[in-house]
Amino acid sequence: MSSATTVEVLYQAHHNWLTGWLRRKLGCPDSAADLAQDTFIRVLTARETPRIIEPRAFLTTIAKRVLFNHYRRQDIERAYLDALAQRPEIVAPSEEDRAIILQTLMELDQLLDGLPRLVKRAFLLAQLDGLTYPQIAAELGISIATVKRHLNKAAMRCYFAL
Numbered sequence: 001m002s003s004a005t006t007v008e009v010l011y012q013a014h015h016n017w018l019t020g021w022l023r024r025k026l027g028c029p030d031s032a033a034d035l036a037q038d039t040f041i042r043v044l045t046a047r048e049t050p051r052i053i054e055p056r057a058f059l060t061t062i063a064k065r066v067l068f069n070h071y072r073r074q075d076i077e078r079a080y081l082d083a084l085a086q087r088p089e090i091v092a093p094s095e096e097d098r099a100i101i102l103q104t105l106m107e108l109d110q111l112l113d114g115l116p117r118l119v120k121r122a123f124l125l126a127q128l129d130g131l132t133y134p135q136i137a138a139e140l141g142i143s144i145a146t147v148k149r150h151l152n153k154a155a156m157r158c159y160f161a162l
Helices: 003-026 031-044 055-086 095-113 117-127 133-140 143-159
Strands: none
Touching: 003 055, 031 055, 031 117, 031 143, 055 095, 095 117, 095 143, 117 143, 133 143
16 A cells, blocks of 8 residues: 555544544644644655554654644744844834744754754854854853854754755
8 A cells, every 4th residue: 555545544534533632732623624734744744654553643643743843833933023022113024024034943943953952042142143152151151162062063953954
């Protein structure tokens, strides 16, 4: 059976159940429908066709990851909008620029995912705030050599992700 056929059978048998499960988690039928679709897209685009023994447990695991990413995106978007609200309206970016910036922030968050908190913080202080190594060291309470190691680690993560 091909991967697409497997996903089709899985979709027909469990889509309504998964959408209901997500609706109970989110309280929003529209978001639940979107995230259910995202879950099946992840199954469809997987590198290998998984051997599924317990379909609902399998879908729940993937849906939890999709839900986690949904909440993470909301947190990033909220932080970005809070930062924008602190800027004068004259220098606020256009709606198109805001969407591009938010997408870039999401991609950067994914690139840095898994790095230690201080490594991410040092990278963001350098890249977004434009702080120098000594300023980052003072801000984080670490040595300049450690700042260099942290920034190198984050830069390597970004470089190899491309």
